[in-house]
Every structure is written in C-alpha cells, then in structure tokens.
Amino acid sequence: MADFDVPELNEYPIVPKLREGAMAHSAPFVAAGKFQGPLGFPGELPDNWKDVAIDKMGELLGKYRSLQVFLDICVHCGACTDKCHYYLGTSDPKNMPVARQDLLRKVYRRYFTFAGKYFPKLVGAVDLTEDVLDEWYTYFHQCSQCRRCSVFCPYGIDTAEISMAAREILDSVGKGQKYCNEILGKVFVIGNNLGLPEPALKNTLEGLEEDIEEETGVKVRLPLDEKGVDILLVTPSADFFAEPHVDGLMGYAKVFHAAGVSWTLSSYASEAGNFGMFIGSYENMRRAAMRIREAAIDLGVKRIVFGECGHAWRIAYSFLDTLIGPFDFLDQNYPIPQHICEFTNNLLKEGKLRMNKAENDHMKLTFHDSCNVARGAGMGQVEGGQFTIPRDLIRASCNYFYDMDQDTILDATFCCGGGGGLLTDDIIELRVKGAQPRMEALKKVTEEHGVTNLAAICAICKSQFAKTLPYYGFTMDQIVSVHQLVSNAIVLKGSEQEAELDGSAEQQGEAETA
Amino acid sequence: MSLVSTLYFGLFYAATLILVIGVAMRIKKYAQTPAPLVIPTMPAPRTEAGVIMRMFREVVFFESLFRANKWTWIFGYLFHFGMVLVLLRHLRYFTEPVWFWVNWVQPFGKYAAFAMLAGLLGLWARRFLVDRVRYISTPSDHLMLALLVGIALSGMGMTFLVHTDVVSLKAFALGLLYLSPQPLPVDLLLLTHLGLVVTLLVVFPISKLLHAPGVFFSPTRNQTDNSRERRHIADWAKELETKQ
Numbered sequence: 001m002a003d004f005d006v007p008e009l010n011e012y013p014i015v016p017k018l019r020e021g022a023m024a025h026s027a028p029f030v031a032a033g034k035f036q037g038p039l040g041f042p043g044e045l046p047d048n049w050k051d052v053a054i055d056k057m058g059e060l061l062g063k064y065r066s067l068q069v070f071l072d073i074c075v076h077c078g079a080c081t082d083k084c085h086y087y088l089g090t091s092d093p094k095n096m097p098v099a100r101q102d103l104l105r106k107v108y109r110r111y112f113t114f115a116g117k118y119f120p121k122l123v124g125a126v127d128l129t130e131d132v133l134d135e136w137y138t139y140f141h142q143c144s145q146c147r148r149c150s151v152f153c154p155y156g157i158d159t160a161e162i163s164m165a166a167r168e169i170l171d172s173v174g175k176g177q178k179y180c181n182e183i184l185g186k187v188f189v190i191g192n193n194l195g196l197p198e199p200a201l202k203n204t205l206e207g208l209e210e211d212i213e214e215e216t217g218v219k220v221r222l223p224l225d226e227k228g229v230d231i232l233l234v235t236p237s238a239d240f241f242a243e244p245h246v247d248g249l250m251g252y253a254k255v256f257h258a259a260g261v262s263w264t265l266s267s268y269a270s271e272a273g274n275f276g277m278f279i280g281s282y283e284n285m286r287r288a289a290m291r292i293r294e295a296a297i298d299l300g301v302k303r304i305v306f307g308e309c310g311h312a313w314r315i316a317y318s319f320l321d322t323l324i325g326p327f328d329f330l331d332q333n334y335p336i337p338q339h340i341c342e343f344t345n346n347l348l349k350e351g352k353l354r355m356n357k358a359e360n361d362h363m364k365l366t367f368h369d370s371c372n373v374a375r376g377a378g379m380g381q382v383e384g385g386q387f388t389i390p391r392d393l394i395r396a397s398c399n400y401f402y403d404m405d406q407d408t409i410l411d412a413t414f415c416c417g418g419g420g421g422l423l424t425d426d427i428i429e430l431r432v433k434g435a436q437p438r439m440e441a442l443k444k445v446t447e448e449h450g451v452t453n454l455a456a457i458c459a460i461c462k463s464q465f466a467k468t469l470p471y472y473g474f475t476m477d478q479i480v481s482v483h484q485l486v487s488n489a490i491v492l493k494g495s496e497q498e499a500e501l502d503g504s505a506e507q508q509g510e511a512e513t514a
Numbered sequence: 515m516s517l518v519s520t521l522y523f524g525l526f527y528a529a530t531l532i533l534v535i536g537v538a539m540r541i542k543k544y545a546q547t548p549a550p551l552v553i554p555t556m557p558a559p560r561t562e563a564g565v566i567m568r569m570f571r572e573v574v575f576f577e578s579l580f581r582a583n584k585w586t587w588i589f590g591y592l593f594h595f596g597m598v599l600v601l602l603r604h605l606r607y608f609t610e611p612v613w614f615w616v617n618w619v620q621p622f623g624k625y626a627a628f629a630m631l632a633g634l635l636g637l638w639a640r641r642f643l644v645d646r647v648r649y650i651s652t653p654s655d656h657l658m659l660a661l662l663v664g665i666a667l668s669g670m671g672m673t674f675l676v677h678t679d680v681v682s683l684k685a686f687a688l689g690l691l692y693l694s695p696q697p698l699p700v701d702l703l704l705l706t707h708l709g710l711v712v713t714l715l716v717v718f719p720i721s722k723l724l725h726a727p728g729v730f731f732s733p734t735r736n737q738t739d740n741s742r743e744r745r746h747i748a749d750w751a752k753e754l755e756t757k758q
C-alpha cells in the first residue's frame with residue numbers, strides 16, 4: 001500500500017545504524033505567496049534573503065533565552081541521538097536531535113561566535129547558502145516538536161525550540177510550509193482549522209444531539225454561541241466530525257449534562273489547536289489565541305474548558321495566560337483554563353458520575369501519552385497529574401487497561417509521528433516511519449495482554465493513528481478518544497442504560513461510582 | 515626572573531582575565547535574554563525549592579544523562595568528579611596555610627586523576643566507536659578532549675613519575691595571587707601542564723565549555739510549573755499588548 005518501506009516492528013527496540021540521506025527527499029509543500037501575506041511573511045525569497053535570515057536569527061537570539069543558551073551549550077555528548085522517533089524510524093542521521101540542531105547551530109556559529117567567525121572548519125561552522133536553507137526546510141519539517149530529546153539531554157536542550165526558531169526564520173524569507181500557514185489563514189478568517197462556518201457547525205451539533213438522544217433516550221445539548229452560560233468549551237475542530245474525535249465530543253457533552261452545568265461552544269473561537277506554535281511565531285500564536293479571549297468576554301462565561309488536544313493543551317496550560325491574559329474576568333475558583341479530563345475527574349472523585357465499565361468490555365485498552373500533554377503541560381495542580389488523570393478516567397470507564405513499556409510512556413512517551421504541523425499527506429512517508437516506535441510498543445501489549453485499542457487525548461494523535469495504524473497491520477478504528485470511553489460507560493439519569501441496569505427507569509438508586 | 519617565568523606569569527593573568535570577563539559577559543547575556551514562555555520539560559517542580567532540587571540532581575548526579583545513556587554517564591561522571599577532586603587538591607598551591615579540608619582531599623585527589631583520565635578516554639572512544647556520536651563530532655570536540663587528556667597526563671607525569679619543585683611552584687602560584695612575580699621551576703612537564711591549562715582557560719568562554727554556567731540558565735530545567743497560577747510575560751511580549 002505504500003511506495004516506501006514500512007519499518008519493521010521488532011520484539012525489542014533496536015537503534016538503527018546511520019543511513020545518510022535516507023530522508024533527504026522528504027519535505028512538505030511550500031506555502032504559496034497568498035498564504036504567507038496574511039501571516040505577515042513575504043510571499044517569496046527576497047533578493048536580500050540572506051541578510052533577512054541572519055537578522056531574524058539575531059532577533060530571535062535576543063528574544064528567546066532558550067535559543068541563545070541551547071545553541072551555545074550543547075557538548076555533542078550524543079545522549080539524545082537515539083531518542084527521536086524520526087531517527088529511530090528513518091535512520092537518517094540528520095534526524096538525531098543534536099544533528100538537527102547543528103543544522104542551525106553551524107550557521108549560528110559562523111555569524112555569531114568568535115570560534116565560528118575565525119575557525120569555521122574547527123567547529124563545523126558554515127555560511128548560509130540556499131542549500132543550507134533547503135536543508136533547514138527539509139529537516140526542520142521532520143521534527144514534531146515533541147520534546148522527547150529535552151527529557152534526556154543533560155542540559156534539557158529542547159530541539160523543539162530550535163525547530164520553531166528555524167521555521168520562523170524560513171517564514172521570514174518566504175519559505176513557509178503550506179499546511180500550517182494555510183490553516184492559520186483559515187483560523188484568522190473563519191475561526192477554525194477546518195474552515196467550518198457557523199451554519200455547518202450548528203448543523204453538526206444538532207446531528208450529534210440527535211445521535212445521543214437516540215442512543216440514550218436523554219436530551220443532551222451541545223449549545224453553540226449561548227451567552228451568559230458558565231463554561232466556554234474550546235475544542236479542536238476535528239472533534240466536530242472526524243472519527244474517533246467526535247465520540248469524544250459527545251462524551252464531553254454527556255459529562256457536562258451529568259454535572260448539570262451550563263456551557264457553550266463558540267463559532268468564533270471554534271478551534272483549540274493553534275498552529276502558531278508550530279511555526280514558532282509568537283505573534284501568530286497570540287493572534288489565533290486572542291479569539292478565545294474575545295469569545296469568552298463576548299459570551300460572558302465564567303470558566304474556560306479545553307477539549308482533548310495535545311498541542312492545544314500545551315498552549316492552554318503553559319502559554320494562555322501569557323498570550324491573552326490576565327483572566328481577571330473569569331471565576332478564580334477554578335484553574336484557568338481547565339482540561340476536560342480534569343473536569344471529568346473531579347466529578348468522578350466527588351461521586352457525581354455513574355459509570356458502567358461493562359459497556360467497554362469489548363475493548364482492552366492502552367493509553368498513548370500525547371507528547372505535548374506529557375512534556376509540555378500539566379493537569380490537576382499536582383506534578384505528573386497529566387499522567388494519572390487520563391489513566392484514572394480510563395480505569396473508571398473500562399475493566400481492562402494495560403500500560404505500554406515504561407520507556408515509551410509518561411514523560412518518555414513517543415510522539416505519534418504526526419505532530420508539530422506535520423499531519424499532512426505530502427509527507428506521509430515520514431509520518432508512517434515516525435510512528436514506528438509507538439507501533440512497536442503497541443504491538444507488544446497486543447501480544448502480551450491482548451490489547452485491542454489505543455486511547456489518546458490529542459486530536460492530531462487520533463488522526464495520525466487512524467491513518468498510520470493500517471500500515472502496521474492494525475485497523476484504523478483501534479484508536480479511540482478517552483472521552484469516548486467515558487461516553488460509553490457513563491450512565492445518565494433517566495437514560496435507557498440506567499433503566500436497563502436498575503430494572504426500571506423510575507427506580508433511581510443512589511448514584512454509584514465506579 | 516627568567517623569560518619563561520615572566521611569560522607564564524603574564525599568560526596566566528591574560529588567560530584569567532579572558533576567562534573571567536568572557537564568562538561574565540556570557541552569563542550576562544543569558545541572564546538578560548528574556549524567556550517569554552513557560553517551557554520547563556514536564557512534569558516539572560511546582561515550587562522554587564523543587565526547581566533547586568531538580569537543578570541540584572542535574573548538576574551533581576547528571577540525572578537526565580543517567581536516564582539517557584549509562585555508558586556516557588559513567589565516563590562523564592568519572593571525568594567530571596575526578597576533575598573536581600583534582601582541582602580541590604590543587605587548592606594547596608593557592609592557599610597558605612592550606613585549608614584543613616584540602617589536606618583531606620589530597621590522597622583521593624591524587625588517584626582521582628586516574629578516574630578523570632579513564633572518563634576522558636571513554637568519552638573519546640565513544641567518538642570513534644559509536645556511529646551516531648562519530649557523526650556529530652567536530653574537530654573541536656576531539657581537540658577539547660585531547661587538551662584535557664594532555665593536562666591530565668602531564669599532571670600525572672609530575673605526580674607519579676618526575677616530581678617537580680612543588681615548593682617554588684607554590685611560591686609562583688601565590689605570587690600570582692599577590693601580584694608579586696616569583697620564578698617558575700623550569701621543567702618540561704610543568705610548562706606543558708601549565709601551557710595547556712592556559713589554553714583551557716582561554717577557550718572556555720568561546721566554546722562548548724559554556725555548558726557549565728549555561729546549564730543553570732536552561733529554561734527547560736530552571737523554570738517552575740506555575741503557569742496557571744502566575745502570569746509570566748516578557749517585556750517585548752508586553753509591548754504587543756499595547757500595540758493592539
């Protein structure tokens with residue numbers, strides 16, 4: 001099914017031998033000029049591109065301590081070299097995190113350091129040329145900014161920071177990436193990555209309300225643009241129609257219903273995802289996020305809750321207050337913003353949700369820690385809450401749960417292979433190869449524990465797995481949303497499920513929790 | 515005083531000046547460059563005390579490296595902590611009377627040189643034997659190891675083979691501290707040792723040796739996980755807010 005070799009899944013992880021140039025051909029489509037302008041970037045390579053690029057690098061070095069420090073202090077110890085899923089899946093040495101950084105570092109050294117200016121050969125410094133620029137474009141689009149390398153580096157050097165800077169420099173000389181920049185354009189005009197306008201959204205949500213009613217017999221609402229409610233839910237637009245995302249959205253709606261809170265979605269801020277981060281542009285990231293602030297003020301809500309999305313949660317948890325705060329207009333008694341998993345978990349803890357785990361007995365689950373949640377954010381005001389809370393939700397919803405190998409989960413989790421603005425079909429080979437370490441760990445738990453499904457809390461992960469699972473002999477429906485499991489298990493008051501469990505709908509016992 | 519003594523006397527001042535000013539300038543740059551976003555590698559400590567502990571484990575145990583690669587950790591650890599003991603032992607040249615605890619270190623410091631050398635050789639071997647590490651190595655990476663191996667070997671030569679006149683060396687060293695030039699024993703191993711040390715001091719602020727001060731400024735390791743409790747904003751980012 002593929003015109004490239006799908007990597008093998010081994011019984012134990014193997015660090016491959018280098019194959020130079022193995023992925024030199026892989027680069028995503030370049031953005032056409034008309035998609036660059038709206039983001040404030042030139043449409044094509046300007047004549048003085050070299051000066052522009054070097055100036056930009058200088059500007060970023062002055063703005064980001066991470067970049068300045070990381071470019072200086074790497075000792076080439078090699079500890080990170082076998083930590084990137086793209087290296088493990090492609091064996092291209094330029095996909096080793098340090099080698100990827102060196103693509104930028106060698107130019108940094110040439111123009112900004114004493115050693116590189118006077119002894120370039122000695123420290124591997126090179127002039128900036130169009131070949132170097134192309135190489136940047138190729139390999140900085142083979143990094144999903146997953147930060148796995150930063151966990152293992154003795155100085156925490158985070159290649160994601162370098163990739164972001166490199167992409168911003170590329171944008172500044174008109175070499176933007178089509179997928180990311182086109183999507184940002186849609187957000188600025190329509191409000192979401194998929195370009196779904198308000199009427200289409202409304203239609204979809206009504207359809208989902210009908211689906212839930214058909215399934216449960218309960219009228220559960222999915223409100224849009226309702227003013228004066230308590231909670232604004234911001235969720236990735238894939239939740240509105242993609243599988244298995246949409247099952248998660250129905251799960252959130254059921255949880256809100258069971259909690260008895262008033263909530264709404266916004267058509268203006270109908271996107272949790274924010275590709276501004278992927279292209280490293282603070283300004284664009286801030287501009288995309290600003291819609292959330294505007295919508296929250298406009299709708300007069302008291303709280304903001306985010307749906308299941310990895311990089312969106314990193315931005316929400318770690319950056320939102322910085323980008324679009326202060327949030328003095330929201331209710332300070334709740335974390336701002338809150339994750340839907342935190343919200344559901346609190347209800348479970350308070351015994352407010354009735355769960356029937358048997359509803360998920362046809363599945364044996366494992367959990368994919370999405371890298372942006374695992375290494376870029378937190379949950380539940382405790383260190384490591386981002387690991388325990390989703391697992392608690394799964395355990396409360398299912399009888400069978402098994403973790404994958406320790407080296408592939410928690411903060412050592414492997415990226416799905418499609419994050420960081422790489423979820424585009426023009427680089428499917430990279431996506432499939434980058435998924436290899438995760439697939440290998442999945443295969444192991446399938447064999448050892450009979451695991452049937454992989455749960456995730458990231459829209460990109462879900463789409464990426466739906467696409468790549470079949471390449472490795474799995475099926476696309478093996479990826480599920482965490483709130484899909486919650487949705488299956490939750491027993492709403494007055495529902496057919498409740499009636500079935502209790503014998504009759506009238507006979508309402510104490511709510512029991514799982 | 516001989517020409518050689520005067521030369522080394524001058525070299526030490528120049529090198530120390532370059533080291534101190536160079537590193538201070540670098541530290542100033544790191545400290546003054548804003549970190550606009552909260553980017554600790556999560557899960558991260560939620561308190562300042564927790565961050566100090568994290569940094570402590572990183573600097574004293576090389577915690578992340580331990581998770582990453584046991585061989586590199588062992589060699590790196592042997593080298594750095596061997597070097598720390600050796601340098602502590604060196605304090606006896608610069609203190610009069612010698613601090614009491616420096617005396618305790620003497621016997622360990624002497625043999626720590628072997629740990630240091632073994633560590634360096636192990637790290638160097640990786641640069642040839644492991645294809646991934648070979649790929650990323652630049653000439654400067656090899657030279658840096660060569661320099662340190664040279665320092666270790668020349669030092670050990672004096673300790674274990676051909677002793678030097680430690681009494682006059684100490685006079686020279688104290689002379690450096692008190693701005694009163696004293697003659698240096700002219701002895702090939704010592705001159706080599708000190709020549710290489712001067713080189714090390716000079717390259718420090720313009721090389722990857724900046725990892726020593728730099729690690730303390732790494733935002734992924736020194737930030738607190740408190741982004742939902744406290745607003746974090748850089749000056750340049752704040753300007754965007756007023757532009758609107």
Ligand code: HEM
Binds near residue numbers: 576589594662725
């Ligand atoms: C805060 C103090 C320091 C810390 C935490 C630290 C930590 C580290 C770590 C974790 C590594 C990577 C692993 C390894 O190759 O050993 C390393 C490498 C290195 N360190 Fe340090 N170091 C410190 C101070 C120094 C100093 C003062 C020197 C200078 C003489 C030095 C010289 C080196 C060299 C040359 C390497 C590279 C070794 C190689 O080529 O493989 N370090 N350091």
Ligand code: HEM
Binds near residue numbers: 600666678680707
């Ligand atoms: C101010 C600069 C320095 C002076 C005056 C100096 C002097 C000496 C002397 C005289 C010895 C012989 C000790 C004996 O005979 O017992 C020695 C040994 C040694 N030196 Fe240095 N040294 C200096 C800096 C350094 C530095 C920066 C390093 C390492 C990076 C180093 C590493 C060693 C080692 C490994 C030995 C052998 C083990 C030992 O006796 O401690 N030295 N040094």
Ligand code: SF4
Binds near residue numbers: 149
């Ligand atoms: S951030 Fe992730 S994808 Fe990028 S180099 Fe590091 S490990 Fe690889």
Ligand code: SF4
Binds near residue numbers: 073
């Ligand atoms: S682990 Fe860190 S210091 Fe070592 S080579 Fe990788 S980026 Fe450089």
Ligand code: SF4
Binds near residue numbers: 372414415418419460
């Ligand atoms: S898509 Fe998921 S696993 Fe992949 S980069 Fe994003 S959060 Fe990480």
